[in-house]
Amino acid sequence: MKILIASDLHWPTINGVATFSRNLAYGLAERGHEVLVIAPSQTGKRYEEYDRNHLVKRTISVPFPFYQNFKISPGAQIGVKRIIDEFEPDVIHIQMLMWIGQAAMKHGNKRGIPIVSTNHAMPENLLDNLRLLAPLAKPVSYMLTEYGRRFHSKSDYITMPTQSAIDIFDASNKVQVPMEPVSNGIDLSQFKTGSVDPSLYQKFGIPTDKPIIGYVGRLDAEKHLSVLVKAFDQVVKKKPAHLMLIGAGTDSENLKDLVTELHLNDQVTFTGRISEEDKIQLHRAPMVFAMPSPAELQSIATLEAMASGQPIVAVDAGALGELCQDGYNGYLCEPDNHDQIAESLLKIISDPEQRAQMSQNSQEIAAKHDINYTLDRFESIYQQLIKS
Numbered sequence: 001m002k003i004l005i006a007s008d009l010h011w012p013t014i015n016g017v018a019t020f021s022r023n024l025a026y027g028l029a030e031r032g033h034e035v036l037v038i039a040p041s042q043t044g045k046r047y048e049e050y051d052r053n054h055l056v057k058r059t060i061s062v063p064f065p066f067y068q069n070f071k072i073s074p075g076a077q078i079g080v081k082r083i084i085d086e087f088e089p090d091v092i093h094i095q096m097l098m099w100i101g102q103a104a105m106k107h108g109n110k111r112g113i114p115i116v117s118t119n120h121a122m123p124e125n126l127l128d129n130l131r132l133l134a135p136l137a138k139p140v141s142y143m144l145t146e147y148g149r150r151f152h153s154k155s156d157y158i159t160m161p162t163q164s165a166i167d168i169f170d171a172s173n174k175v176q177v178p179m180e181p182v183s184n185g186i187d188l189s190q191f192k193t194g195s196v197d198p199s200l201y202q203k204f205g206i207p208t209d210k211p212i213i214g215y216v217g218r219l220d221a222e223k224h225l226s227v228l229v230k231a232f233d234q235v236v237k238k239k240p241a242h243l244m245l246i247g248a249g250t251d252s253e254n255l256k257d258l259v260t261e262l263h264l265n266d267q268v269t270f271t272g273r274i275s276e277e278d279k280i281q282l283h284r285a286p287m288v289f290a291m292p293s294p295a296e297l298q299s300i301a302t303l304e305a306m307a308s309g310q311p312i313v314a315v316d317a318g319a320l321g322e323l324c325q326d327g328y329n330g331y332l333c334e335p336d337n338h339d340q341i342a343e344s345l346l347k348i349i350s351d352p353e354q355r356a357q358m359s360q361n362s363q364e365i366a367a368k369h370d371i372n373y374t375l376d377r378f379e380s381i382y383q384q385l386i387k388s
Contacts, residue, residue: 001382002034004089006080006104008073008096010039011051014247014273015218016300017120020161020184021095022051027375029053036087038080038100040071046079057083059100073099081107089113091382095120097151105154114385116378117155118182119148119169120297145169153177156385159378161298164319168297180381184300185374188367191307193359196281203278204271206285210242211349214286214310216279216301219249219270223293224315226251226258227338231290233262234342241349243268246282283308287355288348294335296320307366311358313344329361 007021021037029035035054040061041047048057059079061071073079080103084092092108094101094117101117108115148169152158158179160166166179201208213232219225225245232243245255245268252270259268274282289305294317296302302312302323312330314320315337326332331344348355 001379001386002087002090003028003036003382004084004087004092004104005035005037006092006094006096006100007037007039008098008100010037010056010095012042013071016184016298017095019300020118020120023185023187023371024093024375024378025054025056026052027371028378031375031379036083036089038083038104040073040100042071044071076100076103077106080104084108084111084113090386091116093118093378093382094155097121097148102151105151109154114157114382114388115155116157116159116381116385117152118159118161119152119165120161121148149175157381159381162319162322164322165297168318182377182381183369183374184298184303185369185371186300186303186307186366188307188370190280191283191304191366193309193363194284196285200278200281201285204244204269204274204282206244206269206282207242210240211288212242212244212286213345213349214244214246214283214289214305215291216246216283216289216305217291217293217299219245219247219252219255221251221254222295223249223251224336225255225292227336227341228290228292229255229258229262229264229268231292231338231341231345232268233264234338235345235349236264236267238346239350241267241345244271244282244286245269246271246274246279248273283310286310288313288330288345290341290345291315291320291324292336292341294318299323303366303369306362307369309359309363311348311355311362313341313348315341323365325361325365329358329365 009017011018011022025035025037037056041058046060059073059076061073064072076099084107091114092104094104158177159182161184163181235241283304289310289312291302291314294315296318298319312324314324315335316332317335324330333340
């Protein structure tokens, strides 16, 4: 099949959408399909590049200052039309409903090309980073939600990473297009239990004589990481521990200021952006992984941590309850309740026997999300749409 993936967020941006679209392209190309990705330029100018086994065509773009390494393509209509005309895809898979996604939907529909659209986003992903919109959060959230429903309803098939995501997206049963939960998936051959190269502890200043509490992902306001830092402040008052925050984002400086204010500088490591190889290893370092974000439609980082053998402490919001099963492989907490998060973290790092059992349970759940299952399902969906 000739498969076109349209993604307004793509590598080297680091977030769930970018990670999924790149993993999807890798996997489909590895299976012998001709894959072309349309994504925003990282230089501003149009160009193309090969990413291991597939071609990425970059559209003219400008920076978007409120989101880490995010480029927008307001003039995407002409460029996307030209790419679709030249490539003549059998199917289009849209990852976002912004400029490239809009252009791919418009020109794909005009040509009668089957379209799959995957919704990865909640309004909170944007609103928490645009503080000036806080007084208008409720009406803006409603408008974004309604726009999302109208946009995805123009496709032939809608997928989301979890059933919870579908329930949130279409709570009123307004959407008539077929919908299905398909996990984003992870590469279980990469993310697994094992030792960490000792040099990485030294490289990033991570101690080896204390329990590590880990987080991997963007350091943006929507992730509510200040809640985790406040919870950690309570943890270290009762038990020695270290907090490892992997990633970068627009809230980094605020978080560093909070760490300084709480006198935690020696007990918190900010790694910044790291290589994929280092990330795979450092996922094995923590005794517990924490995800305080209330706006997750799945959370690839949490899945990666589970496959690496980590119990989870997460908030009971979005779709996290499908990964973190309370009392089984971790604990679910009320959103923004740093007291409850602290208590849950302490339970796990203070009880080696419970930690070992939860680690095993996390791996059992993660095993159901192998990227190969995801690729199998999308191949089947594409073939079904092409035939019909």
